[in-house]
Amino acid sequence: MKNSFTHAAKTALYLLLITGLFAACSNSTGSDDHEQEPVGIRIKSNGQGVLEYIAHPSNSTTTGSLSVANGSTNSFTVVFLDEDLDEFTPEPDEHSITFSGAGNIAVFGNINSDSAPFSFDVTGTAEGSSTFKLTMNHQGAAEFVTVDLPISVTTSSN
Missing domain, CATH: 2.60.40.10 (Immunoglobulins)
Known part of the structure; x- marks a missing residue:
């Protein structure tokens, strides 16, 4: 039981990190986003x-x-x-x-x-x-x- 809880916690943390990475990447500050x-x-x-x-x-x-x-x-x-x-x-x-x-x-x-x-x-x-x-x-x-x-x-x- 302790093993399955640890596995579930690691999986949730992994998914949270991946979601955070995609969210951070979608807010690009490319040259098209600002005026020269x-x-x-x-x-x-x-x-x-x-x-x-x-x-x-x-x-x-x-x-x-x-x-x-x-x-x-x-x-x-x-x-x-x-x-x-x-x-x-x-x-x-x-x-x-x-x-x-x-x-x-x-x-x-x-x-x-x-x-x-x-x-x-x-x-x-x-x-x-x-x-x-x-x-x-x-x-x-x-x-x-x-x-x-x-x-x-x-x-x-x-």
Whole structure:
């Protein structure tokens, strides 16, 4: 009798451990379960990167510049960079982009956050150099804000 009780207890413990193992494995935290967090941006013109900003806690880097001729309008797209510097576009139905700055030389317009990748136009209004900031909003609140990024408006070729 003592032997059958011990056997039953061991069997119950074994089944409990196996059940616990399966329950723990079914709660996966794979990459599909969380949203990518931006650490940078890459702005492109005609598919080529023209400006890149990567935020590092100790030292951020900016490479390139936006450039447009005075009186002209150029179209750009923006993709975000994750911690592995892989490009991604956040969910358009929950995210949008806004711009600030550079109002003395350029106007940002036709901002499209409704489809991937996000796109926008820049129209040069006066020759010179300035800076702007790009903000990615999540449901109306700023989630990622760049430092001041360079923009220049050059002499029109007309």
